[in-house]
Amino acid sequence: MTARPAERRGRLDRETVLASAESIVDRDGFDALSMTLLAAELDTRVSSLYNHVTNLEDLRSEIQVRAMSLLGRQVQRAAMGHAGADGLRVLSHELRAFARAFPQRYAALTRAPIDRDGFFAAAGDVIEAMGVMVRSTGLPERQTIPTGMAIFSALHGFVALEASGYFDGVPELEDVFEQVVRGAVTAAVLEVTTPRG
Template sequence: MLRAAEALVDRDGYDALTMTSLAAELEARVSSLYNHVANLEDLRALIQVRAMRLLGEHVRSAAMGHAGTAGLRALSHALRAFARSHPQRYAALTRPPIDREAFYAAALDAIEALAVMVRSAGLPDDRLLQSAMALFASLHGFVSLEVAGYFGDLSGTSAEVLDLDRVYEQVIDGAVTAASVEATR
């Protein structure tokens, strides 16, 4: 049932998920879904938790074997790749968590990978949370706009063709530079 709900979210969006739409997808009665989840919010919480766990696996795996700015770059690219592969689930996991306890438990891989990379870039523990949040906010801003289609097809809008990969590299450069500057304060 949960995989079907994720497929529905991937196809139609997080906000389009209803118990009725899921029942139709499963060719089941709505009432039978309540044998598995208490309500729609419970189902959405499970989707958020699973998406966060999957993101954590991606960034942890990408960060392995890296340190410092190279690790931050690897983690940044993993975040973007995840969001591009699962744009609707990424949007779901960046909303306020429904089940905070389960969500934050699922986020431990992502949080730890980011913390290790920020520490290895030279940031002291007393500025770790602040720097990690600033880094994530920068990356998330670009990634969210990209997967929402905000940039659209910008090629041909000027004499030079806009290369979103290069723009993202510039966002990463800015975020990593800011983290490095913070480390020297």
């Protein structure tokens, strides 16, 4: 027997609402997400959504936070058993894999965070994994964050261009990515042995 819309609405909870919102983002993009579209997706009224999220800004903020949390879990798993330059390469490949699997969520999490406190709390696993790898190259603590940000910036440039389709048809794309990774990692490691003027 098919459930009536009212019965389906009665089973809504915050997790269901957020998961459906993520599906919309994956399919249509972050900017396409709206309360009206989400309500239609869930076969409910817009007013019913406000039992689970405050407003559209809250919803979009949660998409960013959840995307960052998911990335954090993935890089933490990937980092197990690695260190130094090898670990930085592993994290580089994991970042690209995440962006390929969830291009729209990756685009959302690389925008200015809506809820900065929640976002950076969710980023803890990513920051920790990158910090461990950077420190294990021998860099002093004061250079950990700037070096991690520099590596991410280099990788993000490639990943964002790839996601946009800019590299479509480039036959040597894997070689290009490896060169970007090698350059970013080598620059970090050279900081250990090259004195600053």
